[in-house]
Amino acid sequence: MNPNTAWLRKTVALVILIGVWEACADLGYFDPLYMPAPSKVAVALFQLFAQGTIWPHLIATFSAALGGLVVGLVVGTVLGAVAALTPLVGELLAPVMISLNAVPRVVLAPLFVIWFGIGVGSKVALAFILVAVLIFFTVFTGIRDVDRRLVERVITLGGGRGALLREVYGPSVIAWILGNLKVAVGFAFTGAVVGEFVAATKGLGYLLSFAQSSYNAALMLALVVLIMGFVLLLFGLTGLLERRLLRWRG
Amino acid sequence: MLRVDSLALAYGATPVLEGASLEVPSGKFVSLVGPSGSGKSSLLRAVIGLQQPLAGVIETDIGAGDIGMLFQDDALLPWRTAEQNVALGLKLKGVAAGTAIASARQWITRLGLYGLSERFPRELSGGQRKRVALAQVLAREPQLILMDEPFASLDAIVRARVTQDLVRLVELRGISVLLVTHDLEEALALSDVVYLLSHGPRARISGRYEVNLPRPRDVIKARSHPDFAPLLQRLWNDLSREVGERAA
Ligand SMILES: Nc1ncnc2c1ncn2[C@@H]1O[C@H](COP(=O)(O)OP(=O)(O)O)[C@@H](O)[C@H]1O
Ligand SMILES: [Mg+2]
Numbered sequence: 001m002n003p004n005t006a007w008l009r010k011t012v013a014l015v016i017l018i019g020v021w022e023a024c025a026d027l028g029y030f031d032p033l034y035m036p037a038p039s040k041v042a043v044a045l046f047q048l049f050a051q052g053t054i055w056p057h058l059i060a061t062f063s064a065a066l067g068g069l070v071v072g073l074v075v076g077t078v079l080g081a082v083a084a085l086t087p088l089v090g091e092l093l094a095p096v097m098i099s100l101n102a103v104p105r106v107v108l109a110p111l112f113v114i115w116f117g118i119g120v121g122s123k124v125a126l127a128f129i130l131v132a133v134l135i136f137f138t139v140f141t142g143i144r145d146v147d148r149r150l151v152e153r154v155i156t157l158g159g160g161r162g163a164l165l166r167e168v169y170g171p172s173v174i175a176w177i178l179g180n181l182k183v184a185v186g187f188a189f190t191g192a193v194v195g196e197f198v199a200a201t202k203g204l205g206y207l208l209s210f211a212q213s214s215y216n217a218a219l220m221l222a223l224v225v226l227i228m229g230f231v232l233l234l235f236g237l238t239g240l241l242e243r244r245l246l247r248w249r250g
Numbered sequence: 251m252l253r254v255d256s257l258a259l260a261y262g263a264t265p266v267l268e269g270a271s272l273e274v275p276s277g278k279f280v281s282l283v284g285p286s287g288s289g290k291s292s293l294l295r296a297v298i299g300l301q302q303p304l305a306g307v308i309e310t311d312i313g314a315g316d317i318g319m320l321f322q323d324d325a326l327l328p329w330r331t332a333e334q335n336v337a338l339g340l341k342l343k344g345v346a347a348g349t350a351i352a353s354a355r356q357w358i359t360r361l362g363l364y365g366l367s368e369r370f371p372r373e374l375s376g377g378q379r380k381r382v383a384l385a386q387v388l389a390r391e392p393q394l395i396l397m398d399e400p401f402a403s404l405d406a407i408v409r410a411r412v413t414q415d416l417v418r419l420v421e422l423r424g425i426s427v428l429l430v431t432h433d434l435e436e437a438l439a440l441s442d443v444v445y446l447l448s449h450g451p452r453a454r455i456s457g458r459y460e461v462n463l464p465r466p467r468d469v470i471k472a473r474s475h476p477d478f479a480p481l482l483q484r485l486w487n488d489l490s491r492e493v494g495e496r497a498a
Contacts, residue, residue, distance in 0.1 A: 147325065149321070149323060149325040150325060150327060152300055152321075153321070153325060153326075153327075154338075154342070155300070156298055156300070156319045157338065157339045157342045157343075157386075157390075158314070158315050158342045158343060159342045163342055167327060167330075167338065168327070171327070171329040175329070247370070248328055248329045248330075248370040248371075248372065249328070249372070250370075250372055250373070
């Protein structure tokens, strides 16, 4: 198959899927209460924007996700680097991180609500913990597995600790983080939305839980589509960043 | 001048070298040959300070910054272009960034890589990467170069060209070289002195061969010099005995 027309085939497949769904709904095969037609979902989505009610929710979720993402990236990177480079800190942090990694970290959501309230704090915290643990391990194992030959080359050329960090560890770590950035973006949104779902006064997660309590399946699906759209958009931006910064990889 | 005297080296409880002694006089091209696994790489690593010897003396009047090392593999920094890789060697020696880049470009051109300065290592062939690594070492204008089977992965033609370029430069600038190779012909064609390392464990130097072929030297034509074949025969016999004795 021609790879140049891949997007075309994908679009056609999606259109067919939506078409079949619409037809089934219109012909009454699906109960509209549980599985509304795509046109109803589209209307719900349109109304969210037309009435302008969506904006404060979108802003809330985005701020929480991006806040948690940024702080998680920074803290995860610093902790991972320090743990890998100083054995004592590594031994102290490893058990905590391994435990945190062993549980699905969204289970911390109710606890964070108690600790940080139902405001934005508990959502940022959840997004943060999801991202930070991921990035910690990315950086920690990345530094441990750094190409020894490159380290030896730089030492042989007279490079000290600073040169090693700048020339070898820094670029390696950036490559590993970028490799996991899409997962991190996904995690950040999961954290924000799940946090809002548990307890909140605004946000896409809050709207989801509102739609659930009012049995509004069209709204729920509209929100799912919306979240998907935004995460895909961010994936696209991440991809651009990757291609730009990892040009050497081709 | 580099003098290695009674060097002993081990990995944990496994002995590698014991009582290995050799000398690289100033401006001379010296090769080290020997069975694989005998400890040739380990010896070079000890000289450059990447390996701690158990006993023995490593003595040189050359500063650490004036010793260059060309490793067996051509691992360059993958995220740096050819010229950045070469310039890094200069910057770490204290050369200002602008001067380093200009000089790096000159060396890249001198080694036949004109137009490839801004390529990443991934975009270069094995032979081209080897030349970049060589440029990185030569640009620092070292007084002593250690080389660990640097040309093993190159095909015959490229290999002859790279070694000829190297020999010309070394002769011109009076650089001292300690080359590890498993190619006896190459060792003789390039060197003033060839050392034979015995079979490990506890390898030591078991032979020293003076190569009095004229300089400047053509690395291909040198092989048809009348003195070449007898020397090669001797070296071959001695190395076979080293390998044979242990194998028997
Ligand atoms: N990092 C290492 N750890 C343990 N043993 C090693 C290591 N490097 C080399 N050796 C062993 O030391 C011996 C000498 O190795 P090396 O110096 O690489 O030999 P050569 O370069 O002559 O082939 C070999 O037996 C090899 O297996
Ligand atoms: Mg070796």
